[in-house]
Amino acid sequence: MPTCLSDGFKVTAAALEAAITPRTKWLILNSPSNPTGAAYSGDELKALSEVLVRHPHVWTLSDDIYEHLTYGNFVFTTMAQVEPALRDRVLTVNGVSKSYAMTGWRIGYAGGPERLIKELEKLQSQQTSGACSIAQWAAVEALNGPQDYIAKSRSVFKERRDLVVSLLNEADHLKCPVPDGAFYVYPSCADAIGRSTRSGKFLRNDEDFAAALLEEEGAAVVHGAAFGQGPNFRLSYATSTEVLLDACARIQRFCSGLK
Ligand SMILES: Cc1ncc(COP(=O)(O)O)c(C=O)c1O
Structure with missing residues (x-):
């Protein structure tokens, strides 16, 4: 969706409402964002979530890959946190590429409703036959190890x-x-x-x-x-x-x- 500099390159609730049609399937939201670096505050996400609650046919993919790369007093928040009513139609994706500078390891992960994750598994196991186990263990270590x-x-x-x-x-x-x-x-x-x-x-x-x-x-x-x-x-x-x-x-x- 188009955004503008005066809105900090962020989609407003009104623009989201206007863009949704009966054929809309997913909102793909990336915050902090590639390419603009824009990041949605908890209040901004809440405003978007109120629109989404009114449109039960629309799912949200929240790409949180830059979760840890925020600056100053900005507090990272994600859609699944702000509106419990959306939980069964939010897919949260993340990975170790950015926060842990592990781009080459090719490990990403997702959390969402069980029935969606089951379908994702089917698709992914046929497409890539699974991520390399060595890279998976390296990612586990990154996520569970010291975070300094x-x-x-x-x-x-x-x-x-x-x-x-x-x-x-x-x-x-x-x-x-x-x-x-x-x-x-x-x-x-x-x-x-x-x-x-x-x-x-x-x-x-x-x-x-x-x-x-x-x-x-x-x-x-x-x-x-x-x-x-x-x-x-x-x-x-x-x-x-x-x-x-x-x-x-x-x-x-x-x-x-x-x-
Ligand atoms: C918004 C966003 N999501 C996901 C990725 C995925 O990165 P990777 O394929 O390295 O895990 C990138 C990388 O540039 C990105 O900018």
């Missing part, structure tokens, strides 16, 4: 988020909101559209912006239209501070050359 790693990585990510947001806001023609979670920022490049780069390339849209930035400065971002939400771009700060400083300097140089 999470606080450490969260504080490093917060520093990187703040650094990237401030450097992008110093760049000409960009506006970068401060996201509450995940490891992405999603600045608007609306003011860069309709301008030309130093080498004379005219920027018609955010795709042109991202392509010219890559060609002229060697910095890679993903254009917002690829996610259905532009003119913006997504920058991931899941990399070293050194790389981020270099990338932001390149973006600043690129933007200062736009005419």
Whole structure:
């Protein structure tokens, strides 16, 4: 569903209500979000849940993969927590890729009503014949072992988020909101559209912006239209501070050359 910067890239209850039709089957909700970093507060989820209670044919898939990557005073909440009446039609999914930096281990998991999980098992056992048991045990260890790693990585990510947001806001023609979670920022490049780069390339849209930035400065971002939400771009700060400083300097140089 389309969202906007003024709503913090979050779906409102009114927009959800208006989008639901008799053919709607699932609401897929990802908070904190890839690509915008937006995260729904408990009150915001409660407002959405009140809409969903009125539409018993709609299920919710809550993708909580960035659960532990929230910053400042933000408190992570998930749909199954806020509205007990929805419990038998909420599927909560999570994994070890982000919180434990175990992307390569390929372990995700889900919790939901028994009859849905049984069907998921059937599908998954035919598609992948099950996750590797060694990776499963590594995930168990990550989840049951000491959790101090999470606080450490969260504080490093917060520093990187703040650094990237401030450097992008110093760049000409960009506006970068401060996201509450995940490891992405999603600045608007609306003011860069309709301008030309130093080498004379005219920027018609955010795709042109991202392509010219890559060609002229060697910095890679993903254009917002690829996610259905532009003119913006997504920058991931899941990399070293050194790389981020270099990338932001390149973006600043690129933007200062736009005419
Ligand atoms: C929103 C969201 N959900 C799920 C995943 C799944 O990650 P993986 O396949 O590494 O477990 C990702 C990874 O980028 C993601 O951004």
